[in-house]
Amino acid sequence: MQNFQGVGVSPGRIIGTIRQMPRPVSEPPSGERLAANTTAEDAVAGLKTAARAVHDELKARAERASGDGKAVLEATALMAKDPMLLKAAGKLINAGTSAERATWEAGASVAEMLHNLGGYMAERATDVLDVRARIVAELRGVPAPGIPSSETPFILVAEDLAPADTATLDPAVVLALVTSGGGPQSHTAIIARSLGLPAVVAAHGVDSVVDGTEVYVDGAAGSITVGPTVEQRAAALAWVENAATLAVFDGNGTTADGHLVPLLANVGGAKDAVAAAALGAQGVGLFRTEFCFLERDTEPTVEEQTAAYKAVFDAFPGKKVVLRTLDAGADKPLPFLTDATEPNPALGVRGYRTDFTTPGVLERQLEAIALAAAGSEADVWVMAPMISTAAEAARFAQLCAAAGIKTPGVMVEVPSAALTAATVLAEVGFASLGTNDLTQYAMAADRQLGPLAELNTPWQPAVLRLVQLTVAGSAEEGSSKPVGVCGEAAADPALAVVLAGLGVSTLSMTARSLAAVGTVLKTVTLEQAQDLARLALSAPSATEARDWVRAKLPILEELGL
Amino acid sequence: MPERTATIASRSGLHARPAALFAEAAGESPVEVTIARVGEPAEEALDAASILSLMTLGAAKGDVVVLRAEGDGADAALDSLVALLETDLDAE
Structure with a gap:
């Protein structure tokens, strides 16, 4: 049995399997060139294949989404295979730049252009940067950045979460949040409490647990246990009942002897x-x-x-x-x-x-x-x-x-x-x-x-x-x-x-x-x-x-x- | 070169969902289609299949744009794209 101790920031006792949040995509080094055994034609073709894969993944997500989220995902999917973006990257590749670096730079200039237009366009600049990171991840063969997309509920493990991650965090699918970094005042803690999700932060080493491992999370005690015990299974069941009573506030903050604290x-x-x-x-x-x-x-x-x-x-x-x-x-x-x-x-x-x-x-x-x-x-x-x-x-x-x-x-x-x-x-x-x-x-x-x-x-x-x-x-x-x-x-x-x-x-x-x-x-x-x-x-x-x-x-x- | 003018009908202009629908349709047509504001030189026209280009064009409701295309099926492609621009896509 392996234990990780962190700081409990949002209560709840829960059992589930974990999914690691991929690390943010790092910037390809400035001046990175095409590999010696790769021609520009091959690199351009590879970029098109990667862009198509990112487009298809986002498009599939758009089909599962609804309302505003659907519209945003549809537009973002189109950006992934946008001729303007791909042409700009293609020019850089033909001049000898690696496909990763070319995508990075082309995305940056498009994002800057949108940002300078202000208003609604400026808000879309973030979407271009997201698409850029996804294409680079695809080219490198690493998982796409952001919260994993999954139909089955899971416990999300990350280094830390940013305010922007809340938008894509679906509380129906994410059972609990565990981070190896962050602190009790970090955004992860604030997000978890507002969504009512059990959460533990600063649990050093938890980022090495492999996807699919079953763990017990105690969001009050701040502990994560790999391979839950019989007692922990019982505690998780009991929490489901407690959670129901703890979901209702009678609208009267007071001590036992009637001292009012609204x-x-x-x-x-x-x-x-x-x-x-x-x-x-x-x-x-x-x-x-x-x-x-x-x-x-x-x-x-x-x-x-x-x-x-x-x-x-x-x-x-x-x-x-x-x-x-x-x-x-x-x-x-x-x-x-x-x-x-x-x-x-x-x-x-x-x-x-x-x-x-x-x-x-x-x-x-x-x-x-x-x-x-x-x-x-x-x-x-x-x-x-x-x-x-x-x-x-x-x-x-x-x-x-x-x-x-x-x-x-x-x-x-x-x-x-x-x-x-x-x-x-x-x-x-x-x-x-x-x-x-x-x-x-x-x-x-x-x-x-x-x-x-x-x-x-x-x-x-x-x-x-x-x-x-x-x-x-x-x-x-x-x-x-x-x-x-x-x-x-x-x-x-x-x-x-x-x-x-x-x-x-x-x-x-x-x-x-x-x-x-x-x-x-x-x-x-x-x-x-x-x-x-x-x-x-x-x-x-x-x-x-x-x-x-x-x-x-x-x-x-x-x-x- | 065949060309058509069209008046943007969507309430939000050529942004967001209308831009996505239009770019997708332009990308599916058999010929390359360009878009420019009326009065702008043809060589500065943008790729109509690029949602990012459409966004930088910043066309609002009521603005007039010119679509151009060349080759087999250009006229039919332009006609269907004009119809799309002149529909209020936000209303659907």
Whole structure:
């Protein structure tokens, strides 16, 4: 029996066979020439055969797809045998370049041309690059990049997943996600939680397991076992039943003794908001507005923004919706706001700071928010990401007031804002802790890096201390301004109890986690939660903090959380 | 050389699905067909069977384009392609 230990990021106990995600296609070396024994004619013919094979595979996938996905796949299939692309590559081959390199360069120039046209064409540039990678993989005789296409359900093993992979990830076919890299805050973890798939990240060595191997995955314990035991088979069966109870949240976040901690949802648009409302969310604690516009090259108009925001507000009439202004930069670049050439984007012009370099965008967004709020019944709160100082908070509050927005607030993600919470909160109406970035900045550890996964967990006592200081800052300020949490930490039922014990007033998470967090929160009194918070703060390490708290919450093991 | 003009009827222009359908049909015709905006020189015309070329052409609804082809079956091929361009393919 072979075991792999990683970090559990989304609960669930499941048995299935694995499929490895092929590694990304590497760039053929610049200047790569035709092999000595290959003529240009042969290479051109080989390229045509490869292009035809890629076309046929995409076409077959298009036939199985429906709606928008079908149309995109049909168009992408045609790109694979496009005369313009193949002619450009053929010219390079006739000049002595290898077929792989010729395809790479021809694809790059076509993609650049489309990108320069902007709008819809620019969005299609990615499809050309995808086709290019597929043709090169075909020429090399290696599997096509991307999530394997399969009719039978499987456990996907990858080095890490990118946001773009979500589009092609079919939760009906993928049973669980396991990555050898990534960390608890990586995109894989976020994708898994939003889809409700069990997931383990940073499981070193798991990428050497061959396709078709049967494994047991425990997404809470973070373990993968090759050749499941009888006990593990029973546990997987029991999980199916638990999962059914954990799918329903009664819409009332509270401790056993009636201390209310409203459980809210993190959403990226109207579709998420409608789904979250159906799952019982008591409101929205984080509306990531940039997700409405991630593929845009240009700033959306005030009218477009108003419509997008109102659609979310309308899913929660009479309830609180906390909207975050555009959080562009670092891992979420928006071409109209961010400078892609920054040497250190996580510490660069991102979040609220884009207002320094691109003034006007924030004011127009606030105008759209106010218009959408006026036309809806939701209780709209608005916060700025990446606030570092009280002066920034004050300026943001002024901009909100000028736009007619009543409840301005700040995200606490930068340690300086947590340390000066009393003066920051004096300027605004509320604060919301973004634990993903707060952890990244407190630990000085890039959240996407697998080797730093142990540093990059919100269980770090230093991060918990920053949460405690923020709550204490609100008390010191004196007018009981709410301090919520809207990072991934709130979705971990054990950590959610600790956060409630630290005095956090609301918890916002991916809607799929609401029921599990609500279930566990109901098993403890406020006093017990406060004891657990003290215990976690006193731990010398993140691992001990987590283990000590989990040991006092036996319901977690019982439910497989 | 036989040529025809056609007015783009699809709501989204010659993009996305209409472009895919048109490129596929052009690729299946027995002769090579080129496409250009009306008034542009024939030597700058693009390959009508290339979806990527069609996308760079950027023709919107109501734009007029010229199709050209030579050889056996050119007239029949052009007629059927004109009919395709003058149908609102987004409506189907």
